[in-house]
Amino acid sequence: QVETTVPVALGSVDLRAENGDGVLRWESNLPAGLQGFVVLRGDRPDGAFAPVSKGPVASDPTAPGHFEFRDEEIRGNREYWYMPQEERESGGGARFGPYALSWTVNNGLEQNFPNSFNPRTSIRFSVAKQARTRLVVYNVAGRVVKVLVDEVLEPDVYTVVWDGKDDQGGAVSSGIYLYRLQTEGFAATKKMTLIR
Numbered sequence: 001q002v003e004t005t006v007p008v009a010l011g012s013v014d015l016r017a018e019n020g021d022g023v024l025r026w027e028s029n030l031p032a033g034l035q036g037f038v039v040l041r042g043d044r045p046d047g048a049f050a051p052v053s054k055g056p057v058a059s060d061p062t063a064p065g066h067f068e069f070r071d072e073e074i075r076g077n078r079e080y081w082y083m084p085q086e087e088r089e090s091g092g093g094a095r096f097g098p099y100a101l102s103w104t105v106n107n108g109l110e111q112n113f114p115n116s117f118n119p120r121t122s123i124r125f126s127v128a129k130q131a132r133t134r135l136v137v138y139n140v141a142g143r144v145v146k147v148l149v150d151e152v153l154e155p156d157v158y159t160v161v162w163d164g165k166d167d168q169g170g171a172v173s174s175g176i177y178l179y180r181l182q183t184e185g186f187a188a189t190k191k192m193t194l195i196r
Contacts, residue, residue, distance in 0.1 A: 008034060008086045009028060010028050013099050015100070017074070017101065018070075020156060021071060022080060022101050023068065023069070023070050024069045024082050026067050030059060033088045034093075035058075035089060036057050036058040037057050039052055040052065041071065041080055041081065042080075045100070052071055052073070053069055075155050076128065077104060077105055078102075079100060081097070081099065081101075083096060083098045083099070084097065106126060107181075107185070107186035109190060110123070110125065118164070118195050120161050123159070127155055127158070127183050129155055129184065130155065131153070131183045133153045133181070134182045135160060135179065136180050137177050139175070145177060146162060146165065148160045175194060
């Protein structure tokens with residue numbers, strides 16, 4: 001008896017950046033023997049591709065034929081190329097793509113959340129290019145309360161949590177505080193309120 005291999009049909013491929021991750025979604029038929037897709041990533045469409053998924057990506061159990069892979073290792077202001085490769089019980093299979101994802105990141109500082117807060121709050125910011133970056137909390141008199149970030153960062157979106165403590169580990173009092181982001185060619189300051 002000759003085994004008939006049903007080809008995989010790939011459709012409606014969608015790539016986008018969501019919350020700092022590269023998200024690849026696609027639809028496919030589900031022929032017998034298909035275990036899923038291994039997602040490959042490269043820096044150029046004609047360059048080398050390597051697996052970035054940890055094993056085959058399986059179909060969504062609540063929506064058969066729908067697949068999603070989230071790449072948490074991307075950086076801003078770069079281009080990435082992806083190729084889903086079918087994984088069959090009988091061995092590897094066809095590759096599809098490549099599909100391009102570009103994620104543009106601009107320098108920015110968002111309002112902390114929650115605000116007002118007790119005992120901690122999150123501060124989200126973005127860096128457009130590799131540069132030394134400082135995020136510092138000040139009191140209203142302009143004195144440094146806590147240095148949250150002071151290092152060279154890659155282009156990306158970051159979230160830092162402040163626990164309402166100073167650089168010596170002591171809890172600060174209720175009041176209005178300023179937080180300031182400085183990176184190459186950019187500086188911004190916002191207010192936040194701590195209520196004990």
